[in-house]
Amino acid sequence: MNVLWISAHPDQRSLNAALRDEGLRALTEQGHEYQLSDLYAMHWNPVVGHEDYGHDPADRLLVAGESAAALAEGRLSDDILAEQAKITWADAVVVQFPLWWYGMPAILKGWFDRVFVKGFAYGVADSSGKVLRYGEGNLAGKRALAVITVGGRESTFSPRGVNGDLEQVLFPLQHGTFWYAGLAPLPPLVFHSADRMREAEFATATKELRRRLETLDTAEPVPFRSQNGGDYDEDLVLRPELAAGRTGLEIHTR
Numbered sequence: 001m002n003v004l005w006i007s008a009h010p011d012q013r014s015l016n017a018a019l020r021d022e023g024l025r026a027l028t029e030q031g032h033e034y035q036l037s038d039l040y041a042m043h044w045n046p047v048v049g050h051e052d053y054g055h056d057p058a059d060r061l062l063v064a065g066e067s068a069a070a071l072a073e074g075r076l077s078d079d080i081l082a083e084q085a086k087i088t089w090a091d092a093v094v095v096q097f098p099l100w101w102y103g104m105p106a107i108l109k110g111w112f113d114r115v116f117v118k119g120f121a122y123g124v125a126d127s128s129g130k131v132l133r134y135g136e137g138n139l140a141g142k143r144a145l146a147v148i149t150v151g152g153r154e155s156t157f158s159p160r161g162v163n164g165d166l167e168q169v170l171f172p173l174q175h176g177t178f179w180y181a182g183l184a185p186l187p188p189l190v191f192h193s194a195d196r197m198r199e200a201e202f203a204t205a206t207k208e209l210r211r212r213l214e215t216l217d218t219a220e221p222v223p224f225r226s227q228n229g230g231d232y233d234e235d236l237v238l239r240p241e242l243a244a245g246r247t248g249l250e251i252h253t254r
């Protein structure tokens with residue numbers, strides 16, 4: 001497989017860097033090709049701006065529309081185009097980061113903001129005009145694996161844990177970003193108590209990482225519902241007979 005590995009950690013001596021290096025070694029040993037976007041090392045600019053779209057700074061910037069026009073007219077800035085080319089090349093994307101304030105580091109959020117533009121990752125329609133999202137779209141057919149280190153213990157992210165159910169904490173990435181853009185999200189690989197990891201635990205973590213990479217192309221994705229598969233009505237509300245009487249984020253999983 002062709003794998004794009006996105007990594008977002010500022011320190012090359014961190015746990016995240018060690019896991020990344022181990023993961024890349026494993027991919028090579030397993031016969032995969034990879035490209036790496038090490039966002040801090042690349043000095044990735046996470047801030048959307050007029051220059052991204054060859055746009056006059058004096059004009060009002062309507063980000064979604066301007067980015068779609070720039071994509072269509074070949075005016076997107078080179079750093080964005082380079083990342084999009086890597087995604088187009090890839091069969092799977094690994095997104096690796098430490099959990100910071102319940103989300104991804106800002107540099108990585110800014111990678112999604114600038115690279116996943118309208119017309120590339122969303123805002124595409126089929127020939128009948130139906131908008132393709134949540135399981136469909138340009139990126140459908142590709143897989144996504146989030147590899148995340150978190151400070152909290154496993155119990156604190158369990159369904160009744162004080163940090164909240166980790167599946168729900170990761171909903172914005174897994175459902176709102178990967179799945180929205182058509183990428184099939186695999187169950188995330190999460191390393192808990194990451195600030196207190198000792199050598200023996202690191203050895204176990206790398207084993208688990210290798211095992212998950214081995215099944216990158218065969219593992220069952222999270223069974224999110226597709227938007228246009230019939231589960232939602234014309235207002236995009238889940239039909240009452242499905243997950244009857246229930247609400248909350250988990251109803252969007254079959």
Ligand SMILES: Cc1cc2nc3c(=O)[nH]c(=O)nc-3n(C[C@H](O)[C@H](O)[C@H](O)COP(=O)(O)O)c2cc1C
Pocket residue numbers: 009014015016017097098099100101102103149150151152194195
């Ligand atoms: C700014 C910041 C915010 C953090 N927010 C969280 C959080 O919301 N939940 C959590 O469990 N850990 C949180 N942590 C702990 C990190 O996830 C942890 O330090 C990291 O995963 C360890 O990996 P590293 O050694 O590669 O940095 C935070 C750490 C920092 C520095």
